[in-house]
Amino acid sequence: MEENQNNQNIKFDFRTLITIIKGNWFLFILILAIAFFAAFFFNRYSQPLYESLSIIQIKSENKATKIFNISNKEEYETPNTNFTLELIRSKEFIKSIVASLNLQIAYYAKGKILDSEIWNNCFFKVEAKINNPNIYNKKISCKFLPTNECIITIGGQQETKIPLNKEISLEDFKISINLLNSVNEEIYENNYYFIIYDENTIVKKIINNLNVSPQNGVFDVIRITYLDNDPKKVADIVNVIANKFIYFEVEKKEERTEKKLQFIDEQLEYVGIELANKESEIMDYKIKNGIISTDENLILTKNNSFISQTANIESEIMKLDYEISVLTEVSKIMKDSKNLKIYEILALLSGQQSSNLFIGLINSIQELYNKREILLFDVTENSNRIKIIDEQIESRKKTMKEFLNSTIEHLTANKTHLEETAKNFERKTIINQPVDGIEISKLNREYSIIQNYYSQLINAKIEILISKSGFYTDNQILEAGSVNIIPNYPNKQKVFGTAFAIALLLIIVIIALKYLFFNKILTVEDIANYTKIPILGGIPKLERKLIKATNIITDYPRSRIAEAFSKIRLKLKFYDIGKESRVICVSSTISGEGKTFFAINLAVSYALLSQKVIIVDLDLRKPSIHNVFNSKNDKGISTILINQNSLQECINNSEITNLDYVNSGTIPPNPAELLQSEKLAEIIKELRQRYDIIIFDTSPIGIVSDALNLFTYADNSIYVFRSNVSRKNNITFLENNIINNEIKHLSIILNDIKRSEDTTYQSNLHYYSDDNKNSYFYDKLKKIIHK
Numbered sequence: 001m002e003e004n005q006n007n008q009n010i011k012f013d014f015r016t017l018i019t020i021i022k023g024n025w026f027l028f029i030l031i032l033a034i035a036f037f038a039a040f041f042f043n044r045y046s047q048p049l050y051e052s053l054s055i056i057q058i059k060s061e062n063k064a065t066k067i068f069n070i071s072n073k074e075e076y077e078t079p080n081t082n083f084t085l086e087l088i089r090s091k092e093f094i095k096s097i098v099a100s101l102n103l104q105i106a107y108y109a110k111g112k113i114l115d116s117e118i119w120n121n122c123f124f125k126v127e128a129k130i131n132n133p134n135i136y137n138k139k140i141s142c143k144f145l146p147t148n149e150c151i152i153t154i155g156g157q158q159e160t161k162i163p164l165n166k167e168i169s170l171e172d173f174k175i176s177i178n179l180l181n182s183v184n185e186e187i188y189e190n191n192y193y194f195i196i197y198d199e200n201t202i203v204k205k206i207i208n209n210l211n212v213s214p215q216n217g218v219f220d221v222i223r224i225t226y227l228d229n230d231p232k233k234v235a236d237i238v239n240v241i242a243n244k245f246i247y248f249e250v251e252k253k254e255e256r257t258e259k260k261l262q263f264i265d266e267q268l269e270y271v272g273i274e275l276a277n278k279e280s281e282i283m284d285y286k287i288k289n290g291i292i293s294t295d296e297n298l299i300l301t302k303n304n305s306f307i308s309q310t311a312n313i314e315s316e317i318m319k320l321d322y323e324i325s326v327l328t329e330v331s332k333i334m335k336d337s338k339n340l341k342i343y344e345i346l347a348l349l350s351g352q353q354s355s356n357l358f359i360g361l362i363n364s365i366q367e368l369y370n371k372r373e374i375l376l377f378d379v380t381e382n383s384n385r386i387k388i389i390d391e392q393i394e395s396r397k398k399t400m401k402e403f404l405n406s407t408i409e410h411l412t413a414n415k416t417h418l419e420e421t422a423k424n425f426e427r428k429t430i431i432n433q434p435v436d437g438i439e440i441s442k443l444n445r446e447y448s449i450i451q452n453y454y455s456q457l458i459n460a461k462i463e464i465l466i467s468k469s470g471f472y473t474d475n476q477i478l479e480a481g482s483v484n485i486i487p488n489y490p491n492k493q494k495v496f497g498t499a500f501a502i503a504l505l506l507i508i509v510i511i512a513l514k515y516l517f518f519n520k521i522l523t524v525e526d527i528a529n530y531t532k533i534p535i536l537g538g539i540p541k542l543e544r545k546l547i548k549a550t551n552i553i554t555d556y557p558r559s560r561i562a563e564a565f566s567k568i569r570l571k572l573k574f575y576d577i578g579k580e581s582r583v584i585c586v587s588s589t590i591s592g593e594g595k596t597f598f599a600i601n602l603a604v605s606y607a608l609l610s611q612k613v614i615i616v617d618l619d620l621r622k623p624s625i626h627n628v629f630n631s632k633n634d635k636g637i638s639t640i641l642i643n644q645n646s647l648q649e650c651i652n653n654s655e656i657t658n659l660d661y662v663n664s665g666t667i668p669p670n671p672a673e674l675l676q677s678e679k680l681a682e683i684i685k686e687l688r689q690r691y692d693i694i695i696f697d698t699s700p701i702g703i704v705s706d707a708l709n710l711f712t713y714a715d716n717s718i719y720v721f722r723s724n725v726s727r728k729n730n731i732t733f734l735e736n737n738i739i740n741n742e743i744k745h746l747s748i749i750l751n752d753i754k755r756s757e758d759t760t761y762q763s764n765l766h767y768y769s770d771d772n773k774n775s776y777f778y779d780k781l782k783k784i785i786h787k
Helices: 002-010 014-023 025-045 063-067 081-089 091-101 199-209 231-246 248-289 293-302 304-336 342-349 355-375 384-430 435-470 492-516 524-528 551-555 560-572 595-607 637-641 671-675 678-690 706-713 729-741 775-786
Strands: 050-057 060-062 105-109 116-118 124-130 139-145 149-154 158-163 173-179 192-196 210-215 218-228 471-473 476-479 535-540 582-588 613-617 651-653 659-662 693-697 716-722 746-753
Touching (some): 014 492, 050 231, 081 091, 081 210, 081 218, 081 231, 081 355, 091 199, 091 231, 105 124, 124 192, 149 173, 218 231, 248 435, 304 435, 524 535, 551 560, 551 595, 560 595, 582 678, 582 706, 595 746, 613 678, 637 671, 637 678, 678 693, 678 706
Parallel strands (some): 535 746, 582 693, 613 659, 613 693, 716 746
Antiparallel strands (some): 050 218, 060 471, 124 173, 139 149, 149 158
């Protein structure tokens, strides 16, 4: 039997699956309904998030440098995309957006469930000067009064009445609430509040809601998207970010140009003074030594070669000196600044021979600073990730400092070498020159070098000014941010789809669990798989309501249920009992399996064959025979067993010929003891003498053991199971009781078999029984829904 049970659990039974689905249809509809309403309320009462998109193209060009054939690659080359993305997401850039749109103060209208932000069309404006940082990020409610006053509540605790359109000093801040437009009476009925965010909080919020990425892998086309609760606000933020970035590079490059011009102007001022001093010195020397132009020209002609070669060397020395001073200035910035001023360094290095060696290293340091800023929104200064980046920054700064020092030393060595070369030229030419010629040549040479350097500075300044005037941006907005009235979150279709999927998954899980743990008997074959006890047959489920159970066979003699009882009655003949009368004991495991219905209709079936039949209600705990026959239960088996009434006094005649019945009588306090008395055996003996068929309707043996003793008096013991009610482990329970009590001639009946569960037993009727008075209503409702 255990082997059969295991096989039954493994084998898939489609009929069981359909039964589970039909039996739980209402639960499944309820789950779907709950999922639908949960999705509906989630969509209705979730704070919506709107998205706006702007697309920009990165491209910059300097027309003036092309016209005048000026090359300045280092200064004007287009930045790489990664740098651009980090720039837009950087804290400093977002701060400028916050300042432009005044995002630090947000205004809200309070709703019954959801609050809505008021953007751009708010009828009041708040100006505040914060004295106590604790006031930041707190909800400040304001209730407007017709008296041109407002009651503000800070953090739900501090309530203060203040006049409108006037600055008031409070403990934590100075505040002025100004009405901007003409107002109506609605503002006095509704509740509003505002929040003053600290700069870091609002910047962090914007960065978290901002997404900047290349468009479809095209690195010079950038997507800027932003999410927030107000669609107009989202569009404004996206457009301001795009517009600010369009001219950001121009502004930064102009800033770099101004730095360079400032440095050149400083050099021009210094060199101009030196040039003027040298002119005065030459003039003073000529006057002092009486040198006339002719002699001077003669001397200059003689030393022309000397001046030319030495001037070239001195010019190179001046260039090296200038580059050394620039690198020394960069070294000071590197030493004094915790955070590098990249644009200032790039401005100084621009145009220098060594600039290409440093730009890559400077950009890598800047990228690390950008990563550090972004990480600080999620972690603290003491985080390991921040410490790792700090170590990388320090390592690269150290490398750059060493590189700077090495470059300065190299340039200084070159300068020293050139100075020695210039002195050698000077020594060679001095030997054959007169004193006056040597001195005037020396002064003119120095003057020529200074003048040449001054001319170079003037040319450099002109070149930068031409570049500055001609530079413009080709960065352009390909798509401006628009106001999207359809929220991105919640996505209604996605929410409904997810809710339906979850409900469907839950239903499948419930079906699977119920199938795995399904333990109910559905068909006669289910019983046969678990026991070798003979099965008399099955009683089909009746689909037509009857007034009385006793009328089923008499009113519908050709029905399938009448046919089923005829077959059962025929099978009982095969049990040779060796007696003229037959005692049939009917029981079940629990109440509600239809044993009383079976006992009555079996009795009617025998009575229609002109056999003397009596049905005895031996269920002394919950009797029901008297209800079927509409009789009183004041006397019966219980009163007979205590000798209060005789058997003859308790026999009742039914409206069906040859069918009598005995009620259970008054419910006794000790039914088990009464049923074990010797008086019962005498009653059964007397009944055998007077009737052909005696049918006992007993109490369920799964609840009490009264019926087990009655089985010993029976010629046939019939155990009733009910389809889709009785459990398979009840068969095991019955098997154990057979072994322990040695019940003979035991057979099984399966009651209430549905048409879809067993096509062998079908009917067009629905029976009425005392154990299931309301089943017709539910079965009828299920039938309508199934159709």
